[in-house]
Amino acid sequence: MAPYAMRESARSLSDARPVSYWLDDPGKPVARPALTGDERCDLLVVGGGxxxxxxxxxxxxxxxxxDVVLIEGDEAGWAASGRNGGFCAASLTHGLANGLERWPDEIGKLEALGARNLDxxxxxxxxxxxxxxxxxxxEIDVATEPHQLDELREWHARTEELGLGGFEFLDRERMRGEVDSPTFLGGLLDRRGVAMLHPAKLVWGLKEVCLGLGVRIFEHTPGLELARSGAGTAVRTPYGRVFARDVALGTNIFPSLVKRVRPYTVPVYDYALMTEPLTADQLASVGWRNRQGLGDSANQFHYFRLSA
Ligand SMILES: Cc1cc2nc3c(=O)[nH]c(=O)nc-3n(C[C@H](O)[C@H](O)[C@H](O)COP(=O)(O)OP(=O)(O)OC[C@H]3O[C@@H](n4cnc5c(N)ncnc54)[C@H](O)[C@@H]3O)c2cc1C
Known part of the structure; x- marks a missing residue:
């Protein structure tokens, strides 16, 4: 980046607060008490995302x-689940293009399963x-370079060949009818395959539903070690153990309690930035009426959306 552009971006970020917009919310629920003493259950779930x-x-x-117990090392939703972009996509292959490239013979089935999952x-x-x-x-995948437009056209043709419905190719004029950015050369619209949501409210809502169904949740309770115990498993925490018939690990990129899984975990970084609220005039000038999620087609891609 040129020095002037760097100075400009540093200046425009000078008031930014390094917190997750979604998690910094008065509706954030109070954490459940930590586990103190031993517990028994049928199913122990580790991780509150x-x-x-x-x-x-x-x-x-x-x-x-x-009888289900869930332990969370910090607070439910504090990690990726509470701070993501809120693009809830049907795709099981991190996008159609990746799926077409890697699993061309199974893409129809993968898309159908993903659609069922989002429903x-x-x-x-x-x-x-x-x-x-x-x-x-x-969501619309937008092209900002001519070669990206060719790719979008190609992917659209493949979806037609494979009979995957719901995708529409947008030329420049139709694209700008959806979102009026002079940098957009066209787009591929996936009408049904993506929903936008508030990620932290989803995780907090799931926690409330679990509690209502009788799941016993202990926060600030990291699982430290997992070992066989009789016919089941015991998980040690700082102030007690949980004996369970079955254990499900939902620990994402954190070091797994099953050590042989660790070499297969690769954390990937991703940054989210929230602007100050747009004025009605600013929003109208962009013409973003249908509130779709947008993603550009670059290798290190940007994706953007409107909040409520
Ligand atoms: C900035 C950003 C943007 C993203 N944008 C999107 C997006 O738009 N769309 C999308 O689909 N995905 C997105 N993702 C990815 C998505 O958020 C994650 O894939 C998803 O939230 C993972 O959920 P999870 O429950 O598996 O893991 P997490 O939410 O990471 O939860 C794991 C939990 O396990 C707990 N834990 C770990 N080890 C232990 C232990 N030993 N004992 C007790 N608790 C433990 C952790 O404290 C944590 O709370 C984004 C991620 C980031 C970071």
Whole structure:
């Protein structure tokens, strides 16, 4: 970056606060008390992000009699689940292009499973009245370079060949009818495959639903060690152990309690920046009426959205 541009960006960030916008919210729930003493349960879930909470929720819904305990080392949602971009995508392959490239023979099935999964997420959010600003807006992959436009055209042709519905190619004029940026040369619109949501409200909502279903949640309770114990497993925490018939780990990029999993975990960094609220005039000048998520097609890509 040129020195002037660096000075400019440093200046424009000088008032920025290094906190997650989503987590810095008065609606943040109070943490549940830590575990003190030993506990027994049928299923122990380790980790209070989407993976752990959704596992606990489904386990309880499938068998309400199952005794489920969840332990979280910090506070539910403090990590990736509470601070992500809130793009809730059907794609199981981190985007259609990646899926087409790596699993061309199975892409139809992968897309169908992903669509079913997103429908099930929406259904759960609705059934439990989780207020997470869920909006099924879709997403547009935008081209800002001519070669990216050719790629989008190619991917669209592939979706047609494979009979994958829901994708539309937007030429420059139609793209600017959706979002009026002079840098956008065209786009590929996925109408149904992406929803926008408030990530922290989703994780807090899942926690509340789990508690309502009888999941026993202990926060500030890191699992330190996992070992066999009789026919089940014991997980040691600073102030007590949990004996469980089954254990589910939802610990994402943190060092796994199963050591042989650790070499397969690669943390990937990602940055999120929130602007100050746009004025009505600013918003109108961008013409972003349908609130879709947007992502550019660069290798180190940018993605952007509107908050509520
Ligand atoms: C800035 C950013 C933007 C992103 N944007 C998007 C996006 O727009 N769309 C999208 O789909 N994905 C996005 N992601 C990725 C997405 O947020 C994650 O894939 C997802 O939240 C992972 O959920 P998780 O429950 O598996 O893990 P996490 O949310 O990381 O939760 C794991 C939890 O386990 C706990 N834990 C770990 N070890 C232990 C232990 N030993 N004992 C007890 N607790 C433990 C941690 O404290 C943590 O709370 C983004 C991520 C980031 C960081």
């Amino acid at each position: 989407y993976s752990g909470l959704w596992t606990a929720l489904i386990a309880k819904e499938r068998d309400p009699g199952r 099930a997420i929406e259904e759960t959010v609705t059934r439990h009245s989780i207020d997470c600003e869920f909006e099924r807006t879709g």
